[in-house]
Amino acid sequence: MSLPSRSEARDRVLRATVATLASSGFAATTARAIAATGGFAPGVIYYHFEDLPDLFLATLRWTSEQRISRYSDVLASTPVPALASALRSLYAEDTSSGHVAAVQELVAGAARGSPLAAQVLVEAARWEELAASVLTRFLGGTPFEGFVPVMATAAMAFYLGLETLSHLDGDRTRSDAVFDAMEQGFAMVAGFFDS
């Protein structure tokens, strides 16, 4: 039996932090609770991270990074007509993996002006970049191309707000309705440009 590598052990702490934030909320996510979730000693956390604020910041960066890389992979190989249903599946993963709940807890726990708040804005900018690259596939070369940056901002703000509401009520009908409409809307717009 071999010991886990340093980076495997670090990932295990990050995964346990996401799970604990999602199940117990920000205030109850103590080193002890994270260790209990992950099945390791609390000392393991302090071997990899300076303190809880450092761990929370790393967790936000990590879960955002994981999801951005998953979105990028899936969306790069998705043809435009299938984008809405791809986004629906990705969002379902975001929810079931605990990502949405963990991010919402971290955003709620981020005091204004704290390093964690600054990291939320860094991650928001990364998601905006991803949205811009997807929107460019639709709108590049059309008269709407110039709107891509601001539409990316709007898409990211929309996604963040949707997460907030999903997190508060655990209700998926709202996001389902949005993805349904997106599918229909894409079909209508495609028909419009074809005609």
Add this chain to the structure above:
Amino acid sequence: MSLPSRSEARDRVLRATVATLASSGFAATTARAIAATGGFAPGVIYYHFEDLPDLFLATLRWTSEQRISRYSDVLASTPVPALASALRSLYAEDTSSGHVAAVQELVAGAARGSPLAAQVLVEAARWEELAASVLTRFLGGTPFEGFVPVMATAAMAFYLGLETLSHLDGDRTRSDAVFDAMEQGFAMVAGFFDS
């Protein structure tokens, strides 16, 4: 000198709560802090409200109600081409009045499943209704009319996410860029339908 009426006194507590949430954040918004902001004795709070959770719930309802009534008044008399600039001014009021900051602090402080979280969803539904009535002015009688409900959901989620980001960094360039684009977009779409 006459005493303020019961409802004036209650409003004074609600106003002081908004101001305290905006300036000090959820965790520091104690009865003592609210009383200090408003210049009244802490006992005044308990004359009008059962406890702090009751006060927070009432504050969310009150500030949301104030802003919805202001949005409704302004938007009802705004012609479609001037909507974007009206929305920009309204959002500037939301920010400068402390409404955005107070709502964000209350959303962040609302534990999942709490009465406060339930009230956030009630208020979100009210804002959705307002958005639907504005969108109907644009899209009523067009092939896009059926999308009004889901677009209202999207608009409300977008607005909530925009608030979250504004609150975290106090940066208005993001919302300004959105309102700029909205103005240009409205002009383009209007030209499109005219031609």
